[in-house]
Amino acid sequence: MPQLTLFSDPNSKSLALSPKKPSSHTKANIHTSPIGSSSRKAAYTKKGEEPNLWELHHIQEDMAAISKKRHSKDDVDESAASASASTSKKRKTDSSGVGETDQGKDEEMKGQPDEKGQSPQGGGVAGEQGNKVKHKNAYEIKGKIATAEDAARADEDPPLNQLERLIEKGQKQVEKGDCVVYWMRMEDMRIEDNTALYKASEKAVELGIPLIALFVLSPGDYKIHDRSNKKIDFTLRNLRCLKTKLHELNIPLHIVSYDRRLQIPRRIIKEVLPSLGSNHFFANIEYEVDELRRDIATVNLGRDNGIDVQCLHDRLIVPPGKVLSQKGKPISVFSPWQRAWAKLLDQQPKYFDMSPTPKSNDQSIKSDEKFSTLFDDKIPDSLEGFECPESDKLKELWPEGTDRAKEVLNRFFHTKPRKDQFHFVSPLTPGAEESEKESRIAQYQTGRNLVDGDNSSKISPYLASGVISGRMVLNEAKKMKKGKLESGRDTGMGMWVQEVSWRDFYNHVMATWPRVSMGRPFLEKFADVQWETNEDHLQAWKDGKTGFPIIDAAMRACKARGWMENRVRMVAASFLVKGLMLDWRLGEKYFMESFVDGDLAANNGGWQWTASTGTDPQPFFRIFNTLTQSEKCDPTGAYIRYWVPELKNLKGKAIHDPYHQMPRTEFKKLGYPEPIIDHKTSRERALFRYKNVGEKENGS
Numbered sequence: 001m002p003q004l005t006l007f008s009d010p011n012s013k014s015l016a017l018s019p020k021k022p023s024s025h026t027k028a029n030i031h032t033s034p035i036g037s038s039s040r041k042a043a044y045t046k047k048g049e050e051p052n053l054w055e056l057h058h059i060q061e062d063m064a065a066i067s068k069k070r071h072s073k074d075d076v077d078e079s080a081a082s083a084s085a086s087t088s089k090k091r092k093t094d095s096s097g098v099g100e101t102d103q104g105k106d107e108e109m110k111g112q113p114d115e116k117g118q119s120p121q122g123g124g125v126a127g128e129q130g131n132k133v134k135h136k137n138a139y140e141i142k143g144k145i146a147t148a149e150d151a152a153r154a155d156e157d158p159p160l161n162q163l164e165r166l167i168e169k170g171q172k173q174v175e176k177g178d179c180v181v182y183w184m185r186m187e188d189m190r191i192e193d194n195t196a197l198y199k200a201s202e203k204a205v206e207l208g209i210p211l212i213a214l215f216v217l218s219p220g221d222y223k224i225h226d227r228s229n230k231k232i233d234f235t236l237r238n239l240r241c242l243k244t245k246l247h248e249l250n251i252p253l254h255i256v257s258y259d260r261r262l263q264i265p266r267r268i269i270k271e272v273l274p275s276l277g278s279n280h281f282f283a284n285i286e287y288e289v290d291e292l293r294r295d296i297a298t299v300n301l302g303r304d305n306g307i308d309v310q311c312l313h314d315r316l317i318v319p320p321g322k323v324l325s326q327k328g329k330p331i332s333v334f335s336p337w338q339r340a341w342a343k344l345l346d347q348q349p350k351y352f353d354m355s356p357t358p359k360s361n362d363q364s365i366k367s368d369e370k371f372s373t374l375f376d377d378k379i380p381d382s383l384e385g386f387e388c389p390e391s392d393k394l395k396e397l398w399p400e401g402t403d404r405a406k407e408v409l410n411r412f413f414h415t416k417p418r419k420d421q422f423h424f425v426s427p428l429t430p431g432a433e434e435s436e437k438e439s440r441i442a443q444y445q446t447g448r449n450l451v452d453g454d455n456s457s458k459i460s461p462y463l464a465s466g467v468i469s470g471r472m473v474l475n476e477a478k479k480m481k482k483g484k485l486e487s488g489r490d491t492g493m494g495m496w497v498q499e500v501s502w503r504d505f506y507n508h509v510m511a512t513w514p515r516v517s518m519g520r521p522f523l524e525k526f527a528d529v530q531w532e533t534n535e536d537h538l539q540a541w542k543d544g545k546t547g548f549p550i551i552d553a554a555m556r557a558c559k560a561r562g563w564m565e566n567r568v569r570m571v572a573a574s575f576l577v578k579g580l581m582l583d584w585r586l587g588e589k590y591f592m593e594s595f596v597d598g599d600l601a602a603n604n605g606g607w608q609w610t611a612s613t614g615t616d617p618q619p620f621f622r623i624f625n626t627l628t629q630s631e632k633c634d635p636t637g638a639y640i641r642y643w644v645p646e647l648k649n650l651k652g653k654a655i656h657d658p659y660h661q662m663p664r665t666e667f668k669k670l671g672y673p674e675p676i677i678d679h680k681t682s683r684e685r686a687l688f689r690y691k692n693v694g695e696k697e698n699g700s
């Protein structure tokens, strides 16, 4: 889910590819802006000052909306596709250390890397290159891909660093006010071990004023960021649960709704906080580029209006910027990064420290003239554009609340895997058999690659929404091992802790190289790989009708549950990118629009790894063989039989490859599609296009 919507920084016009500090270009570019509307100029401040990126973003988002409306009328033509195409040039990316990656272990290794084939030219986006054909899928990601120059500039001075510098400067003394406000975000939906909530509570106690929790609903934001209706449903269900728990602490949960997400900083600082009489505002940091820019705008506005805005690290076990190489540099390769992460945790156990629960407000708040009505704030059943008719069923599958999350984790640590748990069933169905020796965690080394059971934890929706924290999860893991954190490939627990650390890793990558959340490849040299723009193929993949049973099973499971096992996420992603040769950003967007655990860092990390464009990616010449993968991850075929009912009566090898294993007349009776591509030809096509970046096999 690339975040950036038509965010072309006007400064980039005058930029050479090695980016310079924004301030030195500001003045000149105010006047040479290609868009040049008066409102756009207002996004800049006075002569010589930094442009207000947040405001600028706002204007450009409006323009994107206008442009989208216009283009949706004429469907999409090549100008729409090429308008967003960025002309990128080579940018050297950091890559320190080498090491095996867990994800890369089971691929087929075929073909050879060819250094000279890796063109430095970037800018590949589905449908560009003067293609005259109408391409809807090119349009899907139009406006979501920053130029290489903008991405390089963001990497040069990442928004997280800017926010941290701002916070370091500190705020002048502010007046006490009537209350302290904690802004709960979509990713910290819990009361336990919540840094900002606890710090807000401490402040409230120190000042002797009440604590108010605030949640901002923003359908506009959810739309721009490709949130799924299942994720929004999960969010609303968790909010209801939190409201009850907060009320037990006499803390009201104030709900406001702003469709236009870019108004949020102003609305909060100028309207919400003044109406509550609050000068103290706390939030946990979100590391995506849009969210960081929103927070920078909020802190700045707060400063101008006598409000102290505190943004705190909470999402990860180790905050970004702390895991460094021996030379003090950020690490972009997982294995050395993981070793450094584990060592740091060993040396500095403070990272496991959890925040205490917030203190209760005085009971009198419930009759306070100003605050008592906040207890009546309603949480909507659904949001327009994100209606979720299957909400009741999903409630069984992904029960809300921290207590349920703990149970899900507890089952994983202490009970045996069960065969039918890949069905549409609750992870908490009765009948799980306790066993320490044969528990799911004990068998995780092999189990994690099998999809025909509940072999992994299924904790991802809870971690992604912060219903449970990474610290809570790892502290439980330590308890199981007499207070020691196992982390390595030798045990189920060690392996699982490594998987959990991928979550930290991809967030560190995103915070250090914000380009990845701007629709850019980490490895710019692959930006111009030539993609196909086949609408039918894209739709067949989304619908689970490709004629490849494991892909179809995974994609149908995804649609129904909003969740897929890791192995099939990798296989389905690889099929889209290297089989169908469709732009990885289309897959990234679709996963985000479908998953209940949709998370930019993990999703982008997974897609860029698969597309061989990411930090420490799968090398481009390694291409999953869909059939082999199917036989390995679903050896009994039970997963396919359940999710692809057309094949429910097939036995043996035919379940994995019915088209080639059955007589044609028998196959036809199944009502199942023929394979939409030939594996061998598509593999060769992918190898050619990655080796010869910018070219197609026929010389076009």
Ligand SMILES: Cc1cc2nc3c(=O)[nH]c(=O)nc-3n(C[C@H](O)[C@H](O)[C@H](O)COP(=O)(O)OP(=O)(O)OC[C@H]3O[C@@H](n4cnc5c(N)ncnc54)[C@H](O)[C@@H]3O)c2cc1C
Residues within 6 Å of the ligand: 448, 456, 457, 458, 459, 460, 461, 463, 464, 499, 500, 501, 502, 503, 506, 564, 565, 566, 567, 569, 570, 573, 591, 595, 597, 598, 599, 600, 602, 603, 604, 605, 606, 607, 610
């Ligand atoms: C293309 C692709 C897209 C993905 N998109 C997402 C996403 O949107 N949200 C998401 O949470 N995960 C994503 N993942 C990572 C991984 O597939 C899921 O975290 C995992 O399948 C969730 O199941 P689990 O909780 O049972 O995992 P377990 O195997 O039990 O692992 C425990 C936890 O570790 C973390 N984790 C494990 N593997 C990874 C990984 N590769 N990257 C980051 N964190 C990891 C997750 O928080 C997970 O819940 C993606 C992977 C790929 C290949």
